[in-house]
Amino acid sequence: xxxxxxxxxxxxxxxxxxxxxxxxxxxxxxxxxxxxxxxxxxxxxxxxxxxxxxxxxxxxxxxxxxxxxxxxxxxxxxxxxxxxxxxxxxxxxxxxxxxxxxxxxxxxxxxxxxxxxxxxxxxxxxxxxxxxxxxxxxxxxxxxxxxxxxxxxxxxxxxxxxxxxxxxxxxxxxxxxxxxxxxxxxxxxxxxxxxxxxxxxxxxxxxxxxxxxxxxxxxxxxxxxxxxxxxxxxxxxxxxxxxxxxxxxxxxxxxxxxxxxxxxxxxxxxxxxxxxxxxxxxxxxxxxxxxxxxxxxxxxxxxxxxxxxxxxxxxxxxxxxxxxxxxxxxxxxxxxxxxxxxxxxxxxxxxxxxxxxxxxxxxxxxxxxxxxxxxxxxxxxxxxxxxxxxxxxxxxxxxxxxxxxxxxxxxxxxxxxxxxxxxxxxxxxxxxxxxxxxxxxxxxxxxxxxxxxxxxxxxxxxxxxxxxxxxxxxxxxxxxxxxxxxxxxxx
Amino acid sequence: xxxxxxxxxxxxxxxxxxxxxxxxxxxxxxxxxxxxxxxxxxxxxxxxxxxxxxxxxxxxxxxxxxxxxxxxxxxxxxxxxxxxxxx
Numbered sequence: 001x002x003x004x005x006x007x008x009x010x011x012x013x014x015x016x017x018x019x020x021x022x023x024x025x026x027x028x029x030x031x032x033x034x035x036x037x038x039x040x041x042x043x044x045x046x047x048x049x050x051x052x053x054x055x056x057x058x059x060x061x062x063x064x065x066x067x068x069x070x071x072x073x074x075x076x077x078x079x080x081x082x083x084x085x086x087x088x089x090x091x092x093x094x095x096x097x098x099x100x101x102x103x104x105x106x107x108x109x110x111x112x113x114x115x116x117x118x119x120x121x122x123x124x125x126x127x128x129x130x131x132x133x134x135x136x137x138x139x140x141x142x143x144x145x146x147x148x149x150x151x152x153x154x155x156x157x158x159x160x161x162x163x164x165x166x167x168x169x170x171x172x173x174x175x176x177x178x179x180x181x182x183x184x185x186x187x188x189x190x191x192x193x194x195x196x197x198x199x200x201x202x203x204x205x206x207x208x209x210x211x212x213x214x215x216x217x218x219x220x221x222x223x224x225x226x227x228x229x230x231x232x233x234x235x236x237x238x239x240x241x242x243x244x245x246x247x248x249x250x251x252x253x254x255x256x257x258x259x260x261x262x263x264x265x266x267x268x269x270x271x272x273x274x275x276x277x278x279x280x281x282x283x284x285x286x287x288x289x290x291x292x293x294x295x296x297x298x299x300x301x302x303x304x305x306x307x308x309x310x311x312x313x314x315x316x317x318x319x320x321x322x323x324x325x326x327x328x329x330x331x332x333x334x335x336x337x338x339x340x341x342x343x344x345x346x347x348x349x350x351x352x353x354x355x356x357x358x359x360x361x362x363x364x365x366x367x368x369x370x371x372x373x374x375x376x377x378x379x380x381x382x383x384x385x386x387x388x389x390x391x392x393x394x395x396x397x398x399x400x401x402x403x404x405x406x407x408x409x410x411x412x413x414x415x416x417x418x419x420x421x422x423x424x425x426x427x428x429x430x431x432x433x434x435x436x437x438x439x440x441x442x443x444x445x446x447x448x449x450x451x452x453x454x455x456x457x458x459x460x461x462x463x464x465x466x467x468x469x470x471x472x473x474x475x476x477x478x479x480x481x482x483x484x485x486x487x488x489x490x491x
Numbered sequence: 492x493x494x495x496x497x498x499x500x501x502x503x504x505x506x507x508x509x510x511x512x513x514x515x516x517x518x519x520x521x522x523x524x525x526x527x528x529x530x531x532x533x534x535x536x537x538x539x540x541x542x543x544x545x546x547x548x549x550x551x552x553x554x555x556x557x558x559x560x561x562x563x564x565x566x567x568x569x570x571x572x573x574x575x576x577x578x
Binding site: 037046373 | 516
């Protein structure tokens with residue numbers, strides 16, 4: 001993953017909004033953000049500073065939870081949008097927004113003949129084309145886009161490698177073809193198809209796809225009088241170069257009243273999922289898949305419905321942890337903190353998780369409050385550390401590994417396998433599994449490469465985050481003890 | 492004639508990390524290939540430049556001990572080119 005200025009700008013926007021909110025100055029300063037971030041003497045990124053400022057305004061709208069597409073009047077100030085979000089008791093927020101002013105409305109992916117074409121005598125491109133779309137004009141081959149069917153045969157045959165395919169990055173990254181053009185040629189996300197994996201966000205070189213953040217309602221709770229619980233995903237460990245004790249202290253410093261590690265919920269999930277798997281296999285069912293990745297669940301519901309009967313019914317670790325939080329404090333506001341966008345869809349369906357905050361947003365909040373986790377003492381009494389197996393849910397292979405270690409049924413041998421980085425090919429494989437082509441009996445599916453450590457809203461590089469987590473876990477001797485099954489009754 | 496050397500300290504404090512300091516690791520190999528042995532890249536703890544609301548200048552780095560704000564990989568590459576020459 002390379003440097004992306006759009007990601008930096010979006011994070012700075014959230015930092016400024018969070019600072020404005022905590023200093024009780026949001027409505028005055030928010031309208032200044034575009035000008036403060038792109039002052040007169042600043043070199044422009046786009047055509048001019050005015051367009052740069054306009055785009056920052058749309059990024060502010062997304063940070064306020066309002067999709068840029070909702071703008072009907074360019075005069076409406078950001079302070080009014082902020083007021084709108086804050087005055088709604090629980091504002092409905094769509095997950096993603098496309099900033100059409102940032103999007104260059106890339107032409108449909110196509111083949112292009114570059115000037116490396118020598119207009120050779122053989123001209124194989126003209127003969128290989130099944131539609132006769134390649135012609136030689138003034139000594140150079142050109143493709144007639146009206147008759148081209150994008151088969152790519154011309155590219156394969158060109159001896160000079162002069163023909164390139166120009167993709168549409170967001171469409172290319174989407175595993176379920178949920179991005180399409182509307183009548184005006186603008187990119188839109190088809191919500192009926194979208195599985196909330198978030199890959200389009202990182203893929204757009206213009207940063208035109210953004211999450212509609214829940215930051216503002218979360219900030220309102222953190223600065224209010226009510227009790228707020230942070231559910232910290234196990235992947236958090238790989239992000240800030242801090243220990244769990246330091247991370248917990250940092251979360252308490254920015255206003256949370258309590259921190260629960262979601263790995264505690266994973267301990268319950270391991271027990272129940274293992275029992276469920278044994279019970280299903282005893283009933284001669286052929287296999288079962290994991291259920292903790294919400295993007296995978298979206299993919300099953302929207303694209304592979306025939307797989308539904310094979311998906312575990314065990315709730316995710318997030319749900320177990322949230323139930324625990326609500327059991328302890330029935331009026332608490334539960335905020336799940338993770339690297340994942342799709343958790344928003346799972347949270348919306350549940351009755352126990354109120355909001356979802358991404359690692360990027362958490363990082364911005366730390367900066368706004370000048371709370372730096374690696375510098376904290378982290379000296380408060382550490383809670384019981386969840387088991388290594390439960391913390392391993394953060395990385396690919398973690399769920400399957402945990403179930404394999406908890407498996408004590410000698411009558412049925414466990415044959416697990418792992419799918420990570422859900423793409424078109426993997427979705428086809430899953431369809432084939434339903435038709436009996438999967439030889440194993442447990443399948444862990446995580447939509448992101450490297451598992452949650454590689455979630456779309458992480459700060460750390462996926463491979464580095466995964467390494468940090470696995471290194472820590474391999475240095476710890478503790479595993480899920482059999483006796484733990486007694487204490488892990490559902491709340 | 493001894494070769495010129497450049498020391499680059501990259502701040503890896505929370506503010507700089509959140510605002511993109513991790514991206515420098517993507518050009519370390521390139522730098523080593525273009526200017527072998529001439530550039531020393533040192534990730535350092537928070538250099539305190541971001542305190543008191545000065546987060547908007549992050550990520551920060553120091554090139555030969557001179558602080559540089561809003562640092563990013565392309566900026567560092569062009570600075571090195573200017574100091575060491577393109578090859």
